[in-house]
Amino acid sequence: MQKVAVVMGSTSDWPTMQQVTAQLTSLAIPYEKRVISAHRMPDELADFGKQAVALGFGAIIAGAGGAAHLPGMLAANTLLPVIGVPIKTRTLNGVDSLLSIVQMPGGVPVGTMAIGDAGAVNAALFAAAILALNDSELADRLQAFRDAQTKRAKESEAALQ
Numbered sequence: 001m002q003k004v005a006v007v008m009g010s011t012s013d014w015p016t017m018q019q020v021t022a023q024l025t026s027l028a029i030p031y032e033k034r035v036i037s038a039h040r041m042p043d044e045l046a047d048f049g050k051q052a053v054a055l056g057f058g059a060i061i062a063g064a065g066g067a068a069h070l071p072g073m074l075a076a077n078t079l080l081p082v083i084g085v086p087i088k089t090r091t092l093n094g095v096d097s098l099l100s101i102v103q104m105p106g107g108v109p110v111g112t113m114a115i116g117d118a119g120a121v122n123a124a125l126f127a128a129a130i131l132a133l134n135d136s137e138l139a140d141r142l143q144a145f146r147d148a149q150t151k152r153a154k155e156s157e158a159a160l161q
């Protein structure tokens with residue numbers, strides 16, 4: 001199975017990006033995590049983007065906060081699908097991160113998730129949906145996840161009656 005690269009701009013992003021790795025683990029998707037700052041490690045960022053296919057990755061999930069250039073610059077250096085997670089910031093609540101990630105120029109796409117924990121979980125599920133296109137066993141696990149979620153929602157509704 002292809003693995004997922006989980007990249008973050010700083011170790012300070014880890015509390016959010018942990019939601020990504022937890023969700024990947026629950027779906028038995030292999031991953032590697034890296035800290036690569038777009039601004040502090042620009043050469044490493046370009047190298048990683050260019051090598052990502054050869055390293056066996058099938059998708060990249062990139063989380064960054066503030067002037068969040070990491071997902072877009074990774075996308076500029078690879079043809080792999082890049083999924084961006086806007087990290088919630090103290091100063092602007094992550095709206096800065098969201099707008100930095102989502103407003104890519106036409107021609108270099110980043111699939112941008114919601115700000116914070118929900119975006120992190122959905123980034124893992126979106127990567128799973130991409131990999132499941134060529135992996136029927138993963139598609140079955142993803143369907144089981146959805147079924148369990150639906151069951152919990154129905155049970156919580158029933159508890160209200």
Ligand code: RP5
Pocket residue numbers: 008009010011012013037038039063064065066068087
């Ligand atoms: C971004 O700057 C990182 O993704 C992080 O969200 C933010 C702040 O980084 P630190 O100053 O906490 O290392 O590049």
